[in-house]
Amino acid sequence: QSVLTQPPSASGTPGQRVTISCSGSSSNIGSNTLNWYQHLPGTAPKLLIYHDNQRPSGVPDRFSGSKSGTSASLAISGLQSEDEADYYCAFWDGSLSAGVFGGGTKLTVL
Amino acid sequence: QVQLVQSGGGVVQPGRSLRLSCVASGSTFSSHGMHWVRQAPGKGLEWVAVIWFDGSKKNYIDAVKGRFTISRDDSKNTLYLQMNSLRAEDTAVYHCMRYNGNLGAFDIWGQGTMVTVSS
Numbered sequence: 608q609s610v611l612t613q614p615p616s617a618s619g620t621p622g623q624r625v626t627i628s629c630s631g632s633s634s635n636i637g638s639n640t641l642n643w644y645q646h647l648p649g650t651a652p653k654l655l656i657y658h659d660n661q662r663p664s665g666v667p668d669r670f671s672g673s674k675s676g677t678s679a680s681l682a683i684s685g686l687q688s689e690d691e692a693d694y695y696c697a698f699w700d701g702s703l704s705a706g707v708f709g710g711g712t713k714l715t716v717l
Numbered sequence: 718q719v720q721l722v723q724s725g726g727g728v729v730q731p732g733r734s735l736r737l738s739c740v741a742s743g744s745t746f747s748s749h750g751m752h753w754v755r756q757a758p759g760k761g762l763e764w765v766a767v768i769w770f771d772g773s774k775k776n777y778i779d780a781v782k783g784r785f786t787i788s789r790d791d792s793k794n795t796l797y798l799q800m801n802s803l804r805a806e807d808t809a810v811y812h813c814m815r816y817n818g819n820l821g822a823f824d825i826w827g828q829g830t831m832v833t834v835s836s
Contacts, residue, residue: 609761642822644762651721651812651826652762658821695762699821704776706752706764706823 610635611696611709618715624684627712629696630677635707637677639698643670646693646711655694656681683714691716719743719825721796721813726830729803739796739813739827747771747791750816752823753798755809755832765811766798780806803834 612630619625629641643656654663656672659679671682683690696709725737739751753765766777766787775787786799796813810831814823 640821646762651828653826654820654822654824663820663824699816704767704774705778706754706767708754708762708764711761
């Protein structure tokens, strides 16, 4: 069981806006910057959001991140079929020198 | 274009060893901390190990401490994961990743390599 809790699944129809939550505590989300990764099975995971809400170059602005207190969210607007993937929140715990991933959320585009 | 290309996976019996490799191209390999993560069948991503950019420090999840060793050869731009005393629960796809300190995130990932531990 991860210290970061994500819903196991989410879904939406093309064009919709969906959000995926990631909840933790003051010792993890509350005191570290959070990242989000997209993983299509059989491929290399991709960095979507870093520092809570920053997009690497090349990531569409349909993807956005936010954080408040001990919870964070990934929002995907204008949902597309190619967005169907697993999404993970994660952070680097410098005090433990260890990476921490949420359990992942499987997004289905209906 | 920075790439991480992995090799070394396969099927191995319990108790045996396997070494994974991850070759970096097009990047300043020696400037970055490097990590391994794994995904067991039907499960999520699990961070496994880290090696500092200069090799001065390493860390592992408890489940692999004493059995796995992460190392790097900067002259070959290569990251390794030596896996000894393998167990069925080590069965997973293993990915190597580059840590970007400016982003505070894993910005480049290897394609993954499957390790199956079975008799």
